[in-house]
Each structure stands twice: as structure tokens, then as C-alpha cells.
Amino acid sequence: MNINELHHRSSIQNLNITDYCLRKNVQKHPGKVALILVEAVGVQQEWTYAALFQAVCQLTAGLKSLNLPKSSVVTIRTSRVLDLLLLFLSSIAADLAPIPTLFSRTQEELEMIIKDS
Numbered sequence: 001m002n003i004n005e006l007h008h009r010s011s012i013q014n015l016n017i018t019d020y021c022l023r024k025n026v027q028k029h030p031g032k033v034a035l036i037l038v039e040a041v042g043v044q045q046e047w048t049y050a051a052l053f054q055a056v057c058q059l060t061a062g063l064k065s066l067n068l069p070k071s072s073v074v075t076i077r078t079s080r081v082l083d084l085l086l087l088f089l090s091s092i093a094a095d096l097a098p099i100p101t102l103f104s105r106t107q108e109e110l111e112m113i114i115k116d117s
Contacts, residue, residue, distance in 0.1 A: 018056060018093040026053040037082055045082070052086075059090035070095045073117050075110065079103040 025034065030050035037045045047055075068074070074096050076087045084100055091098035099117055101110060 016092060018089045022049065022053045022056060022089065025049045035085070055086055056089045056093060059086055060093040063090055063094040063096060068094075068096060071097050073097045073099060073114065075114055076100045077103055077105065077110070 022034075025032075026049040030053075031048050033046050034049040034052050035047040037047075039045065063074075074091050076084055076091070076098050078084050078087070088098050088100055097117075099113060101113060105113070
């Protein structure tokens with residue numbers, strides 16, 4: 001493979017993190033644990049590839065039903081790590097451009113981030 005082929009294969013238009021992280025793994029290992037969330041000492045939540053993929057697909061369908069133009073910027077503001085991950089992956093799968101932000105951001109800061117994106 002030469003440098004031009006490598007560049008073409010790795011270009012941003014061909015990169016879909018949702019496809020790379022989920023679709024390929026759900027086909028190979030649907031019951032395998034894909035995500036472990038530790039919320040407090042001794043409290044954890046496990047998600048298999050199949051469960052994670054299903055949740056992302058459902059959110060993706062909801063986002064697509066909004067009929068937003070392709071590559072629209074969407075701001076994700078949540079205090080829950082799981083929600084952030086699911087919305088981030090779903091936004092990418094829906095051909096949107098997610099911007100994850102801290103829940104503690106002020107309205108002014110959010111407006112600046114959105115304007116700058």
C-alpha cells in the first residue's frame with residue numbers, strides 16, 4: 001500500500017467510530033461485555049455489544065426522525081457518562097457532528113462553543 005492509498009483509507013469521510021467500535025464487534029461478539037460503568041464503590045453496570053448496539057440504533061432512529069441536515073452540529077450536555085456515550089455514538093451514526101460538553105458549562109460558554117464549531 002502506498003501513502004496515497006493509506007491517506008484515502010484513513011480520510012475522515014471514511015471514519016465512522018460507531019461502525020468501527022460497535023457494528024463489527026456486535027457481529028463477532030454480541031454477548032461479550034463491551035462497556036463497564038462504575039458509578040459508585042461496588043456499583044457497576046455492564047453493557048454487551050448487542051445491548052449497546054441496540055440502544056445506539058434506537059437513538060439513531062430518533063435523531064434521524066428529526067430530519068436534521070447531514071453534518072449538523074449537535075451539542076450534547078449531560079452529567080451521565082452513559083448518556084454522553086450513547087448520544088455521541090448515535091449522533092455519528094445519524095451523520096451528525098456531536099460536540100460533547102460539560103454539564104457545568106454556563107449558557108455563555110455553551111453559546112461560544114456552538115458559535116466556534
